[in-house]
Amino acid sequence: MADYKILLLNGPNLNLLGNREPNIYGKVTLDTLLDQLKKKAKKIKTNITHIQSNHEHILIEAIHQSIKYDYIIINPGAFTHTSIALRDAFLSIKKPFIEVHISNIYAREKFRKHSWLSDISNGVISGLGTEGYYCALITIVKRLNQMHIS
Numbered sequence: 001m002a003d004y005k006i007l008l009l010n011g012p013n014l015n016l017l018g019n020r021e022p023n024i025y026g027k028v029t030l031d032t033l034l035d036q037l038k039k040k041a042k043k044i045k046t047n048i049t050h051i052q053s054n055h056e057h058i059l060i061e062a063i064h065q066s067i068k069y070d071y072i073i074i075n076p077g078a079f080t081h082t083s084i085a086l087r088d089a090f091l092s093i094k095k096p097f098i099e100v101h102i103s104n105i106y107a108r109e110k111f112r113k114h115s116w117l118s119d120i121s122n123g124v125i126s127g128l129g130t131e132g133y134y135c136a137l138i139t140i141v142k143r144l145n146q147m148h149i150s
Helices: 030-043 056-064 077-081 084-093 131-149
Strands: 004-010 046-052 071-075 097-101 124-126
Touching (some): 004 056, 030 046, 030 131, 046 056, 046 131, 071 131, 124 131
Parallel strands (some): 004 071, 071 097
């Protein structure tokens, strides 16, 4: 198994995870989620670099600078439904990514049902709570391992 590098991006308000609407997003804080995710990643020889920002341009710059990473996991938060700029950033780099949402965006308000990223992503995980991040990690490692075997 190779050592993989994954860039994890979290968008607006995810810094409030664990406190913000726990009935929707759960009680796990972002720090706790990151600690657990990085421990699991280390066991499978994968390194995760995390950036959380409430500012769209910071996420775009991180995408532009992602050359050294094998894959990206992104929870774009509300930018999911508004940011053509994030979409264009992903299209410009051609880096594989998985879109993750803690809540089931398709079972929520009408405006949350559309994502500007889903159709260009390599997968969407929605509604599994913070477990969605672990599912993305495992899926990415399996895919990268298959690419190295082929």
